[in-house]
Amino acid sequence: MCAIEALERLARCERPRVVVGDGALSQLGALCSELGVGRALLVSDRGLVDAGHTQRAEKVLASAGIEATLFSSVSPNPSESNVQACALAAGEAGVDFLVGLGGGSAMDTAKGATFLLAGGGQMEDYWGRGKGRGEFMPLVMVPTTAGTGSEMQSFALITRERDGRKMACGDERAIARIVILDPELTASVPPEVAAHAGLDCLTHAVETAVTSCANPQSLQLSHLAFQLVCSSFSEALKTGALDARRNMLVAASLAGLAIEGSMLGAAHALANPLTARVGLDHGRAVATMLPHVVRFNAQDPGAAAGYEELCRATAIEGGSEGLAIRIEAWLDEAGVPRGLGAAGIADTDLGTLAEAASQEWTGGFNPRPVDASSLQGILQSAL
Incomplete structure (x- = not known):
């Protein structure tokens, strides 16, 4: 439906x-x-x-x-x-x-x-x-x-x-x-590229659902996109079924439209320096950071409620933590290492990355305020 x-x-x-x-x-x-x-x-x-x-x-x-x-x-x-x-x-x-x-x-x-x-x-x-x-x-x-x-x-x-x-x-x-x-057109996309793109779509759906400027229209789009990801991402990865790939294309467009009204959050702020300075693919970078950002944001009651509402029409239970766990499971399915250490990032790199992330515009729309110190803490949790 x-x-x-x-x-x-x-x-x-x-x-x-x-x-x-x-x-x-x-x-x-x-x-x-x-x-x-x-x-x-x-x-x-x-x-x-x-x-x-x-x-x-x-x-x-x-x-x-x-x-x-x-x-x-x-x-x-x-x-x-x-x-x-x-x-x-x-x-x-x-x-x-x-x-x-x-x-x-x-x-x-x-x-x-x-x-x-x-x-x-x-x-x-x-x-x-x-x-x-x-x-x-x-x-x-x-x-x-x-x-x-x-x-x-x-x-x-x-x-x-x-x-x-x-x-x-x-x-x-x-x-x-x-x-x-x-x-x-998506049938010829290499599996790794398709997986990273799908993770980017997932991150857009999750982040737009809780930003500080989300509105009723953008929330409807975020929720529809997330429901499609829940029903189709795993199938698209495993079998490449046409229906699943069609649903993921639609999900990506819906989430993209949601961004117009709600912007993005800390996962994107953290990911951009990972791409620019370390060479990590964008989809992999945002999705690697996403479960840690969800856990960080869940300390804000409004964001926690937003995550719970996002999951309501899906099979995901357990509120924010259940969502973070499911995101990590999708990372596993996509063959993406959960930790930043697998990308060659060391503890000594985190301060520079956090400072760069604090300058990114998307962090300003995160539901829980972030600065270089809090962003370094999120990076530490992802190491």
Whole structure:
């Protein structure tokens, strides 16, 4: 029932318009034609070129009379220069819209490029909310992983090169016009990538359910996303069943939409330095920290109640501790070590990591206030 409710919720979206279905990539050309556009920059990565997905997208666009130029130089955790290169490619090709085909990195790169194409300057100029300038090109998103939910968000997360900080650059004009959720595209994703993406989706659902600015609408989205994760993540990992992968794609989009209203919390604040300074994959980093953040936040009565409410429609019992234990079980299922020590992190690293985490914007929305000292304590518990 929650899967049906989730699909109905997405169907009510007007911006972006969401199309869900097996093989839905075949509708890309027709949907883009409705926007009145004719020349696309297809933003993707080499893995999707090798998998044949970019060629399929180009063919579908061509069938609708739309010419596509491929930009396949997306890097993980896209940097300022990566986004600038994408915007330059778009300008040189004379495109009138962009298609982000891939995981969060491809979609954030495409999204970031729309800021630069509209207003010029540097990505740092747009750090924050509502700083965009000019008229943004239409953006179409086609996620190939069930994780970030970037397809539903107005924010592009771009890495500042001089210190590795994640810059959240958001503007309502950067919201995609169309999102296509095709679970068939996720079949070629390597198991480890799929697992880490699913853990990112899980973390989004849990964190958005208790942030200090969560609201009734965002909570509904968080709860629906979490219910889908509970019913489908393990199955998607074990068998790769199409239904499970479809549910995870929908869950990722719902949780991504929840972020728009509720933001995130301490798990993301702690994870970003782990990615920037240690090279830990984002999904693994946030999920490794999540059970420890849940236990920390549970000392706040409001957060504890939020976790209990989140679990109410699932089989998870035991309140916050039961939730933390279940998250650890999902880490085990995904083959992700629970401790930071497995990533080569030592006790002597924690102070620097905690100080960096205290500067991250997401920590400001955590339900229980955090500072460098408390964040170091959470890192210590995860060691």
